[in-house]
Amino acid sequence: MNHKHKQYRGYLIDLDGTVYRGTESIPEATDFIKRLQDAEIPYLFLTNNTTRTRQMVVDKLAGHGITATVDQIYTPSLATRDYLLDKADTKKPLSVYIVGEIGLYQALLQAGFVLDNEHPDYVVVGLDNDLTYDKVKKAVLAIRSGSNFIGTNADKNLPNEEGLVPGAGSVIAFVEAAVQKKALYIGKPERIIVDMALKQLDVARDDVILVGDNYDTDIKAGINSALDSLLVYTGVSTKNQVAQQPIKPTYEINDLTEWKL
Template sequence: MKDYQGYFIDLDGTTYKGKERIPAAGRFIKRLQETGKEVLFVTNNSTRTPDFVAKNLRKNHDINVTAENVYTTAIATADYLRSIAPAKSKIYVIGESGLKLALEKRGFILTDDQPEYVVVGLDTSVTYEKLEKAVLLIRSGAKFIGTNADSNLPNERGMVPGAGSIVKLVEYATQTKPVMIGKPEAIIMKMALERVQLPKEKVIMVGDNYHTDIEAAINVGMDSLLVYTGLSRPEEVIKEKIQPTYKVNNLDEWKI
């Protein structure tokens, strides 16, 4: 086993299950911190700010981290756009405060007046009017960016529509493929690697979902650790052509 210097870690299903703690995950993160490893939570959730996520981890899961330890698709989307577009570029956004704040902090102007880009993420208050604007702007030439392709999100009511469901609606109406940022795409992983300033050979992706966390690592050429505390099941994963680098039942099994 390699001596990894950085750990990219998924949240729901890996670090916790909704409001429920995963005790092994808390112990795992504490061991990483005690041995001086770089810890970065990499999440497809674009609705919350890193500060909100970190506060939730501290308050509800006894995991002592700060906003600097959190990398959301909102931040990754802002970082990606900043790498290809100048400050003050105009962007139309379907999304919530986490996404809008990340873009504004990078100096972008959020507007529906002739934007160069349309960014679509999860918006629990989405309306036909918002979707109509996005479609018309993309059909008029604005470049289409999607935060992530998650079709569903788990909550107490069940598997509700995720950001990917909204992105797909806009894609269907425009017949335009978006640039996708979040897991399993390589973009969020490349942006996260730039954030921690480590080569991919020194970092491992830890997650519970083969089709997002593990495929994201595969797509960028990183090692991966699949933990069976969330979505993916052993009988499903064994059928995949490319296997995770490592698999554990819980994170207590991982030797640092």
């Protein structure tokens, strides 16, 4: 099933389910990344994971036999940072209240934003394995008193070795229920993260393709961003599920050996 397709000059590539499955490597994906490197085609890894720092992602990739630099990792934490930097007033640093983990904290605090637990400019909510009622309460009270509300990504569940566990979207939904309004979402399938990633990749939109295993996040991110998409059946979505969708991915493959650069 070797598709005839245009030659793309840039790639946005999902991680979990596409490049690896948790602790399990996907050899066809490792080979695909090596082919991109050999052809000197630029790419970014575009993940919805906000809990890890970029260095932690680089280390995880190394464990799967893939060499990457921190500049090749793009997450909703970084997209939130870049979105807020666009909004920031140069006169005073933006203040934030964060519900999340090291990846989100590092991205925002290294950009110069300051923490404020009571009246921040923005409340940013992501996945937090140490979630407490008190953290949610502070977020809710701040939003109710006028802070802007950002959610890192809408994934309600995460697949791991235990099954489908709560994702960032479930934590954000907890806050949304209490403030009775929706967050502004940054991660896939939203256009915001793709636009920010394209700015960093610096390749024209028409020449970039988004590669992923999940129709609802990856492929919809492509559709929402007017970007061609490649669905690989090594992760979440199945052929039966995708067959029901009104808008199909630009291309569908069983694994990445089928994709010629």
